[in-house]
Amino acid sequence: MSRRSDKANRGAQTSFPRFFTKQLLAFLLLAFLVVVVDFFLYAAIAYSESENNFNDGTPITTVRAVDAGLAQEDGTYALSPEAGDVLAEQGAWALLMDDAGAAVWEKDVPADVPRSFTPADTAMAAHYGTLADHPAFFWSRDDGLLVVGFPKDTYWHMTMALPASTIRNLPLYLLLLFAVDLAIFFATYFVSRRRTQRAVAPILGALDNLSEGRPSTLRLKGDLADVGERITEASALLEQKDAARANWIRGVSHDIRTPLSMIMGYADAVAHDERASEDVRAQAAVIRAQGLRIADLVTDLNTASRLDYDMQPLDLERIHLARTLRSVVAAHANDGLDEAHPIELEVDDDAADAVVLGDERLIARAVENVLANARLHNERGCSVSVRLSARPSEKASCGGRDADASPAAAAAAESAGFAVIRVADDGGGISREDLAALEARLARSRTAASASGCAVGSPSSTATAEHGLGLVLVDRIARAHGGFIALGGTPGEGFTVEISLPLA
Amino acid sequence: MAMAGGFGGVERHLRDKRILLVDDEAELADMVATILHGAGFSNVDVAHASTEALACIDERAASPESAYQLFVLDVMLPGMDGFELLARIRGRTAHASTPVLFLTAKDEPFDRVSGLSLGADDYLTKPFLPQELVLRIAAVLRRCYAEENPLLELEASRVNFATAEVERADGDTVLLTAKEHEILSVLARNAGRIVTIDALCEACWGTSFGYENSLMAHIRRLREKIEANPSRPASLVTVKGLGYKLVKR
Numbered sequence: 001m002s003r004r005s006d007k008a009n010r011g012a013q014t015s016f017p018r019f020f021t022k023q024l025l026a027f028l029l030l031a032f033l034v035v036v037v038d039f040f041l042y043a044a045i046a047y048s049e050s051e052n053n054f055n056d057g058t059p060i061t062t063v064r065a066v067d068a069g070l071a072q073e074d075g076t077y078a079l080s081p082e083a084g085d086v087l088a089e090q091g092a093w094a095l096l097m098d099d100a101g102a103a104v105w106e107k108d109v110p111a112d113v114p115r116s117f118t119p120a121d122t123a124m125a126a127h128y129g130t131l132a133d134h135p136a137f138f139w140s141r142d143d144g145l146l147v148v149g150f151p152k153d154t155y156w157h158m159t160m161a162l163p164a165s166t167i168r169n170l171p172l173y174l175l176l177l178f179a180v181d182l183a184i185f186f187a188t189y190f191v192s193r194r195r196t197q198r199a200v201a202p203i204l205g206a207l208d209n210l211s212e213g214r215p216s217t218l219r220l221k222g223d224l225a226d227v228g229e230r231i232t233e234a235s236a237l238l239e240q241k242d243a244a245r246a247n248w249i250r251g252v253s254h255d256i257r258t259p260l261s262m263i264m265g266y267a268d269a270v271a272h273d274e275r276a277s278e279d280v281r282a283q284a285a286v287i288r289a290q291g292l293r294i295a296d297l298v299t300d301l302n303t304a305s306r307l308d309y310d311m312q313p314l315d316l317e318r319i320h321l322a323r324t325l326r327s328v329v330a331a332h333a334n335d336g337l338d339e340a341h342p343i344e345l346e347v348d349d350d351a352a353d354a355v356v357l358g359d360e361r362l363i364a365r366a367v368e369n370v371l372a373n374a375r376l377h378n379e380r381g382c383s384v385s386v387r388l389s390a391r392p393s394e395k396a397s398c399g400g401r402d403a404d405a406s407p408a409a410a411a412a413a414e415s416a417g418f419a420v421i422r423v424a425d426d427g428g429g430i431s432r433e434d435l436a437a438l439e440a441r442l443a444r445s446r447t448a449a450s451a452s453g454c455a456v457g458s459p460s461s462t463a464t465a466e467h468g469l470g471l472v473l474v475d476r477i478a479r480a481h482g483g484f485i486a487l488g489g490t491p492g493e494g495f496t497v498e499i500s501l502p503l504a
Numbered sequence: 505m506a507m508a509g510g511f512g513g514v515e516r517h518l519r520d521k522r523i524l525l526v527d528d529e530a531e532l533a534d535m536v537a538t539i540l541h542g543a544g545f546s547n548v549d550v551a552h553a554s555t556e557a558l559a560c561i562d563e564r565a566a567s568p569e570s571a572y573q574l575f576v577l578d579v580m581l582p583g584m585d586g587f588e589l590l591a592r593i594r595g596r597t598a599h600a601s602t603p604v605l606f607l608t609a610k611d612e613p614f615d616r617v618s619g620l621s622l623g624a625d626d627y628l629t630k631p632f633l634p635q636e637l638v639l640r641i642a643a644v645l646r647r648c649y650a651e652e653n654p655l656l657e658l659e660a661s662r663v664n665f666a667t668a669e670v671e672r673a674d675g676d677t678v679l680l681t682a683k684e685h686e687i688l689s690v691l692a693r694n695a696g697r698i699v700t701i702d703a704l705c706e707a708c709w710g711t712s713f714g715y716e717n718s719l720m721a722h723i724r725r726l727r728e729k730i731e732a733n734p735s736r737p738a739s740l741v742t743v744k745g746l747g748y749k750l751v752k753r
Contacts, residue, residue, distance in 0.1 A: 262531060265539060333746070335636075
């Protein structure tokens with residue numbers, strides 16, 4: 001049935017993008033977190049490095065130690081042994097330059113280091129922090145400039161000069177950096193989101209098909225190709241199962257007919273056998289009636305199964321409803337089995353020629369089911385009236401009742417209105433609770449994938465159990481024709497079923 | 505077990521029709537045979553397979569006196585199914601138009617269509633009630649074998665279908681028109697049962713559309729001919745909302 005509700009679509013179409021949006025946002029959050037963690041790691045490493053290298057055993061302490069240990073006595077310089085040890089420990093050397101640029105004291109100075117300096121030499125050495133490629137550190141004293149050199153390649157020295165405007169604009173640059181980062185984030189996010197949606201849309205469509213019991217074949221390119229293959233496989237598997245189930249139901253409903261014929265035939269013989277006692281004949285009549293009921297159930301099950309699995313498309317033709325109803329009611333009267341439930345048929349003048357597009361067998365089946373329902377629930381007898389009327393397409397007149405009707409039904413209602421088959425009995429009726437339970441069951445069967453499956457499931461109350469598959473099938477048939485059914489009734493005042501079918 | 509007879513009363517001239525029943529389920533075949541015996545049919549044979557059935561048919565077809573006059577066939581038969589058997593039966597000149605009724609455990613429109621298009625006269629879906637089977641068989645036989653004594657006894661008149669004459673209880677004799685004859689025969693074939701106006705129109709005009717008023721006019725005139733008091737009919741009664749029913753005396 002192509003008119004099955006599109007219940008699942010809306011949910012899935014918003015939930016999937018939401019899921020992926022959340023995933024992407026989580027990734028972005030992670031990226032931000034990484035930056036923050038990096039910053040803290042950097043700070044920690046920098047701190048620990050400076051602790052290690054710039055407090056003791058570092059150039060600064062060495063320079064200070066030499067400065068403290070270097071003293072002038074009687075015109076000559078001497079270094080304290082402790083300071084000498086510090087220098088030796090580092091493999092470093094030292095010299096003292098006077099204001100004229102000549103080395104006035106030196107210790108362990110390598111040969112490639114000059115001993116006299118022009119002011120330019122001094123400036124360059126100070127600027128680059130090297131003296132003849134040796135990392136060098138400078139200390140200004142009253143008596144000159146102390147230079148402590150270290151072995152080549154032990155220290156890097158960096159000088160940096162930035163325009164003041166650059167520093168002033170730094171916040172702006174940071175902001176720009178941040179903005180560009182954010183833009184990249186969002187661009188990535190939207191592109192991924194669209195790509196995800198595009199990639200997911202066919203998958204969603206295929207899953208919708210599956211959930212509505214239609215076969216779905218999905219061929220995808222790229223990374224998701226195997227997802228498509230798997231859905232196709234799952235669909236084929238489901239189809240196989242459905243076909244197996246439908247075949248099984250068909251097989252059972254076929255195989256049960258011959259033994260049932262014999263049960264009903266012999267029960268009927270006993271019921272008519274004048275040699276049997278009154279009691280035995282009455283019992284045989286009960287067996288016969290129950291046999292008929294089983295026959296009805298089997299037919300319903302088979303019909304429901306065929307509707308579910310679209311085993312055969314609806315055999316649509318123009319049906320003259322009054323005629324169909326006359327033949328159904330006349331057949332019931334001609335059976336002559338059931339004098340306790342007389343049926344009256346009334347056809348409104350404006351519905352005398354009402355024609356609907358439908359499968360006559362199914363529509364007859366629906367009416368028979370409603371009649372059987374009335375008989376089943378009023379064993380002591382009741383009269384049943386069947387009335388065919390036409391309802392023009394007025395929104396107000398069908399309001400509320402057809403909330404569940406398919407869009408096709410709404411369209412039909414707008415074009416030509418409905419033919420209404422109203423079957424009312426004057427029997428025991430139905431309590432408000434039971435009516436509600438029954439309607440709930442019908443509603444459930446509409447969302448369930450299959451009416452036959454629903455009938456097999458455990459019904460929630462005795463009332464709905466009693467009504468069995470019968471009314472569910474009526475509802476199913478009505479909806480298959482773009483129509484709907486409405487139930488009504490009060491305790492003691494009978495039960496009514498209205499089948500509305502769109503007029504052709 | 506004896507089956508109680510008299511389902512709706514099968515006319516005497518139909519009871520000696522030679523019937524062949526083919527069903528591979530021996531017990532069901534026995535039951536159907538018992539039902540038919542109970543309903544008064546005295547000439548019922550049973551076969552359990554298509555080949556056996558064809559052998560019986562050919563043996564009996566040698567003489568028109570012994571050839572079968574009705575076949576009741578199951579659809580699902582081992583080997584050759586009922587449809588094929590029907591085709592074979594139709595292929596024999598003696599049975600080109602012998603009535604056939606299908607007994608089927610299938611409940612699918614396709615089977616009905618294929619059965620009827622092959623030339624079956626009716627079908628009955630299992631499970632069925634005995635009286636239904638007897639009614640269908642009687643109806644098929646009535647359609648196919650004209651009554652030897654074409655007299656219809658009614659409350660206030662006697663209708664002779666051969667001459668289209670109505671002998672009224674008050675001594676008058678009136679003639680039926682062709683349409684009235686047709687309508688009355690349809691009702692007589694289904695005596696005691698409701699015939700819907702649609703079925704009547706279809707049988708008499710070939711369509712159920714647009715002839716309801718004509719039908720009512722014909723019924724009115726028919727009543728004037730066969731009823732003592734046409735405004736309070738005792739034989740041709742109206743079943744409100746459905747159609748008409750002929751009540752025999």
